[in-house]
Amino acid sequence: MTDPRQAANALELKDLSVAYRVGRRNRAVLRNVNLTIKAGEAYGLVGESGCGKSTVALSVVRYLPRNGSITGGSIALDGKDVMKLDAEALRRARADSVSMVYQDPGKALNPSLRIGRQLTEIFELAGVTGQAAEDKALAMLNRVRISDPAGVMQRYPHQLSGGMQQRVAIAMALANDPSMLILDEPTTGLDATVEAEVLDLIGQLRRELSASILFISHNLAVVSNMCDRVGVLYAGMLVEEGSTRDVFNDPRHPYTVALLRCLPSGGQRKDQGRLDTIPGFLPGIGANIVGCAFADRCALATERCRAEPPPLYELGDGRLSRCHYHDKAQSLPRATPAEIAAAQPKQAPPVLQVEGLNKTYASHGRPLRAVKDVSVSLRPGETLGLVGESGSGKTTFARLLLGLVAPDDGGSIELEGKKLAPRLASRSEDQVKAVQIVFQNPDSALNRSHSIRHILSRALKRLGGLTGKKLDNRLEELVRSVRLTDRHLAVKPRQLSGGLKQRVAIARAFAGDPRIVVCDEPTSALDVSVQAAILNLLADLQSRQDVSYIFISHDLGVVRYLSDKIAVLYLGRIMEFGPSEAVFSGPHHPYTEALLSAVPKLDRSESARIRLDGEIPSAANPPTGCVFHTRCPRKIGAICETKEPELAEAQPGHTIRCHIPYDELARLQKPKAVEPA
């Protein structure tokens, strides 16, 4: 897809080194990064957080924070040395040739200006005024295929959904027809379905525009779908580079190999083995690195790796690897043994039985049905995965179970055969400790004023009913069970990394030997290697303690890895419920089909692509009939608009809420290649 019209490279970094000044010391963040993006090329930069990805982007436009400085090397945009530009020339370069799109479109747009005003502003800066500028702005919105562009012009950012905001941000970035477009995690905060739309859009725009793209993402699958070439950044160094296909199919650096292995892919499940992890931690910024930066975490490392920094070996075909043993990289042994004890078949009576649960909020005087008529059951040691876009009622359902919000009258929640009071305050001590949660964001979930010891001891005291010596013994056990050590007890949460904080949160949930633990997106804030370790931990704890999970995640690969049953929610209703394998392998509800199709795949193996149009409707004003009919690609006719389908049993234990008969769904969805389980 490379456009060979221009000979000059769109971006050239030569030996770029950047340091941040922290505590009166310059700490290296980027170390001699060499990187070239040809005109019209899309280049992906991947790596875990703290590797320096965003620093690369900020350096290119010289937007480094005040304590950051470029300590060496050069940056050339379109052949011009960015470092040598004076203030005015730099402003011109930013205005004319480079554009950036950031992760959070809500923060990139001015909340107090209408979209139209913000867009025309860019053209006015370029000298176009009045009606002409407005026409151009409208054309830009058309270009990013936003529905009702004229209406969007009149709206404020908060009146748009996240996906639409990001489209507007992209429109603004493209307004100056840049030669270089920098996308820094542009889809990270978005739902999978919206992410798929935005990625499609970027893909289409690439064909129309001449812009080169620097695409930064922690999501390997997204990069593999979007980019021609990819560079892997580790500890501020480029450790591997090559064409996307080569790097992801035939990685030549142990770090890339390990990163790819951390992802639950190809339908891997917890009972088929644990995910591989990357032991150890990324060197801190400014760490003094002797030898290979990855040596401490690499099972292939030898004395040579620890002593002699590897150069970027050229492997031909434009491939580079910073590993002495690049030819052996793929023989990297697993850091975590895959084998696990075989799971016993579960025949115990259900630990959780939910019947006809409803939750209605009042929204501007109108009822908003956040959860409608949900019934599920779960056995001990099983995981129920909840999937659906944001606004589908996943979190509300979890909060109903926990008693944090009271459900509407009628409906029941039974725990081990005993009815649970709707309100937490009226539940017994035993019932309270039996249902616990691991929150999404450990920074919010752990009290920042308390030490880890205080947090866990308090939980053991209240939930475990322990005191004194017994408490201390159990504390030690608990800490070890989540693979922390005594050292971590004395510190406050802020002194721990995200993964360690999440371990503390898990330990707290397990303090009172719970029967059910709700996991609300527990790994969405974590890097893939840390995510793998947390998922392994959850799977281990489950097989040991026979605890059941309610697992909420937007990452279907993660849900699939951990879940035995899946409930697909849409506007508070269960659209499909059944054993995990049946739901994933299909035939499935058209909504499930769309969700699965939206997931970017590493191997670009997508066959049939189904995209959902438009936004998830408001729960305060749900569509008539089948709530999904407004977006359903398989809508069959008037019946979908008038009659809400029943949740009908398709196969034993597998129910689908759709007017299309199961056999017909099977026939319609047949051409789609079924992934090997």
Added chain:
Amino acid sequence: MSATDTPVSLPTPDTAQRSPWGEVLHSLLRSGTFLTGLAIVVFWIVCALFGQHFVPYDPLASDIIDALTPPAANHWFGTDQLGRDVFSRVIVGSRDILTVAPLATILATIAGTALGLVIGYFRGIVDDIVSRVLEAFMAIPVVIIALLAIVALGTSKITVIVVIGLSFAPIIARTVRSAVLAERELDYVAAAKLRHEGALHTMFVEILPNVIPPILVETTVRLGYAIFAVATLSFMGFGIQPPSPDWGLSISSNYGMIGGGFWWTVLFDALAIASLVIGVNLVADGVHGAFND
């Protein structure tokens, strides 16, 4: 049991980094605003504590013959209508105001924090009612409240402390309330509920430590206002009583003399009040900056 049981090598927690409080202290000590304010305040505290040992005259001793002499070598700031040395009186005049104002502020902070925690935590009807009452209370000028209290309780330092403390409490309560409203939405509060923690534990053990920074900022700001309020009440005769050399009181008993050209009997006390209020406000500014960097 799987082999993942062995603890993965975890990094030593980074204890080298400063604690949040260390961070605040560090930036306070580098803030010119804070240090200037602190110097002024410390100067007046030293004067209050040890002033009587180094002033040239007894601040209470009158000398009618020397009354109303303008500033000169033997009386730097001149003398008042009773012939008392104005310089000596100004130096030790901070004694009462520097006990009454901080005590009033502490009272306001304690009462306001407790009130703010309760209404912020419970919200709903409790918040609606209490907040309206507080707003009504805040609408009444301090002086009116003081007048009523003095009629009811009689004049004493305690009355002044209680009056100023209680009239500032609603303002602190409002600050605490808004901080608590943000905190109570965080998941650690939900986690406390999921342990069946009582409301008192959740408010005072879980939430309170996290709202200390705004409380500290508000307290230092209030201290400045409290000094001003004490001086005002003394000036009006409701506050500190004679024969204390209190600044407000001195201005009150001498301001009739300005017309006669005896400016020195009032000016230096007024400057003293101003300098202390400015000093405290600079400290407050510094504290605010340190917490909001």
